Amino acid sequence: YRALGADAARAMTDALRRAQPDWTEHDLAGAGAEALWRRGIHPALTLVGGERRLPRYRHPTAGPERLGERAMLVLCGRRHGLYASLTRFVYFRDPTAEERRLTEDVARVEAAAWAASTPGATLGAAYARIVETYAALGHSGAELDHHQGGTTGYSSREALGLPDQDTRIEANTALAWNPSLPGAKIEDTAITGEQGIEVLTVDPDWPTATVEGRARPELLVV
Structure with a gap:
């Protein structure tokens, strides 16, 4: 699983470092x-949102529009039955203060x-902690705009975090939480x-950037 995660992350870096603002969302996908x-990983899901659609849609299937000044790429890859999911952003300009705040x-x-x-x-x-933290940061109700992730492993999500979801987390459970706000999202696969x-x-x-003592992905500015 560690090898899959590392290879999926390298694939993401390769794709976004190649990306150009005049590419279409289809090109980036x-x-x-x-x-x-190229790393023997089956692309179970690719999502892309360019400058115009990024603030509007949390789960943007790729379309024919140009990327413009920024883009989000979501990859969900499967190898040997295991799934790894991650989300990253590329900017072809300096991010605004508001974009950094949401990130x-x-x-x-x-x-x-x-x-x-x-x-x-x-x-x-x-999930309750997610709801509380959105509210504390001034984003009450944001959890209703898209699912927040949950357990993973042999499916992109095996059980979603939801109110009263009584599935218990055990040692070595694979998780992929994916909080999002307009134009901002974070997602990685973890154990x-x-x-x-x-x-x-x-x-x-x-x-x-370091968040709560852990290195988390920044916006890639090229």
Whole structure:
């Protein structure tokens, strides 16, 4: 699983470092799929949102529009039955202060979800922490705009975090939380353990910022 996560993260980096603002969303989705296939990973899902659609849609299937000044790429790859999911952003300009704020906010929501994802806890309890953290950051109700993720492993999501979801998190449970706000999202695949969370979809070449003591993906500005 660690090897899959690392390879999926490298595929993401390769695709977004190649991307150009005059590419279409289809072009970027194709580049992401190609980068996965080159590593023996089946692209189970690719999502792309360019400048215009990014603030409007949380789950944007790729279309024929040009990317413009920024884009989001979502990859969900399968190899040997296991799934790894991750989301990253590329900017062809400097991000605005508001874009950076939203990026920081989704990372804080994710950190709260992971802090609640301890062996013995339920997905419902982790979801409640997500809801609370959105509200504390001034985004009450944001959890209603898209699902927030949940357990993964042999499916892109095996059980979603939802109110009263009583599925228990165990040691070595695979999780992929994906908090989002307009134009901002964070997603990685991780494993829970007695020592905490181990993020699997990591490429050391991707820029990071420290959030709650953990390196998290930054916006890639090219």
